[in-house]
Amino acid sequence: MTNAVDEMRAKTLFDVIKEPCGMDTILSTENLCRDFKIGDGSVVNALKNINIEIEKGKLTILRGRSGSGKTTLINILGALDKPTKGKVMFGGRDITRLSERARDDIRRYKMAFVFQSVALMSGMTAYENVDFGLRLAKYPYEERDKRTRECLRSVGLEKRMFHRPGEMSGGEQQRVAIARAIAHKPDIIFADEPTAELDTATALHVVKLFKELVARDEMTIIMTTHDPSMIDIADKVYTLEDGEIVE
Numbered sequence: 617m618t619n620a621v622d623e624m625r626a627k628t629l630f631d632v633i634k635e636p637c638g639m640d641t642i643l644s645t646e647n648l649c650r651d652f653k654i655g656d657g658s659v660v661n662a663l664k665n666i667n668i669e670i671e672k673g674k675l676t677i678l679r680g681r682s683g684s685g686k687t688t689l690i691n692i693l694g695a696l697d698k699p700t701k702g703k704v705m706f707g708g709r710d711i712t713r714l715s716e717r718a719r720d721d722i723r724r725y726k727m728a729f730v731f732q733s734v735a736l737m738s739g740m741t742a743y744e745n746v747d748f749g750l751r752l753a754k755y756p757y758e759e760r761d762k763r764t765r766e767c768l769r770s771v772g773l774e775k776r777m778f779h780r781p782g783e784m785s786g787g788e789q790q791r792v793a794i795a796r797a798i799a800h801k802p803d804i805i806f807a808d809e810p811t812a813e814l815d816t817a818t819a820l821h822v823v824k825l826f827k828e829l830v831a832r833d834e835m836t837i838i839m840t841t842h843d844p845s846m847i848d849i850a851d852k853v854y855t856l857e858d859g860e861i862v863e
C-alpha cells in the first residue's frame with residue numbers, strides 16, 4: 617500500500633472522529649472493568665469501574681504499587697487489550713467495539729508506545745531505528761530523513777545519531793525509543809514504566825523530556841510509574857490501588 621493510500625485510509629477512518637466528549641479530552645473511560653480468570657478457576661478483578669479523562673496536550677501519570685492495575689489499564693487505553701466491561705472513548709467513539717483491523721489502524725496511525733525495556737534493533741544505529749518505522753509506513757525518503765533527524769534532535773541525540781544501542785547509555789537508548797515513538801506524529805503516546813530500568817537522574821531526564829514534548833509540541837502523554845518522585849512533573853495524576861482509582 618502506498619503512503620498516500622495509507623493516509624487516505626487513516627483519514628477516512630478518522631473523519632468520523634470529531635472533537636471528543638469535552639473539547640480537551642482526547643481519551644476517556646466509562647466504568648471500565650477487567651477481570652482475569654486464572655488456572656484454579658478464580659477471578660482477579662484487575663480493574664474495577666475506572667472512570668478517567670485524559671486531557672489533550674498534557675502529561676498524565678498513572679501511579680500505583682506493583683499489582684495495582686497500571687499496566688492492565690494502559691494496555692486497554694492503548695487498544696492492546698479489551699476490557700471485560702465498560703467503554704474506552706477515543707475521538708468520540710468507543711474503540712472497544714471496533715474490529716481488530718480498525719483497532720490496528722488506530723494503534724498504527726494515532727498512537728505510539730514506549731515500554732520499560734527499550735527493544736531497539738541492536739544492529740541498527742539510532743538513525744536507522746527511528747527511520748525503520750517510517751520506512752514500514754512507506755514514507756518517502758526525503759520525509760523520512762527530515763523527520764528522523766528532527767526527532768533525534770528533539771530528544772537531544774543529534775550527536776548520537778549514528779551510534780548503535782550498545783554504544784549508548786540506558787537513558788540515551790530510551791530517548792531513541794521516544795524519538796521512534798514520536799516520528800509518525802501520534803496523537804497520543806503511552807509509556808509503561810519507561811523509567812523503571814534507569815537510574816534516578818536519567819529517569820528524571822526522560823520524564824522532563826516528556827514534559828518538554830508536551831509543552832513544546834503539544835503532545836499528549838500517558839505514563840505509568842510506581843516512583844513517587846516523578847509525580848510532581850505531571851499535569852494530572854491518577855492513583856490506582858487494588859484496581860481502583862483513589863483520590
Ligand SMILES: Nc1ncnc2c1ncn2[C@@H]1O[C@H](COP(=O)(O)OP(=O)(O)OP(=O)(O)O)[C@@H](O)[C@H]1O
Binds near residue numbers: 660661680683688842
Ligand atoms: N494475564 C493475567 N492473568 C491473570 N492475572 C493478571 C494478568 N495480568 C495481570 N494480572 C493481575 O492483575 C493485577 C494488576 O496487574 P498489573 O500488571 O496491571 O499491575 P501493575 O500495577 O502494572 O503492576 P507492576 O507495577 O508490577 O507492573 C495483578 O493482581 C496481576 O496479578
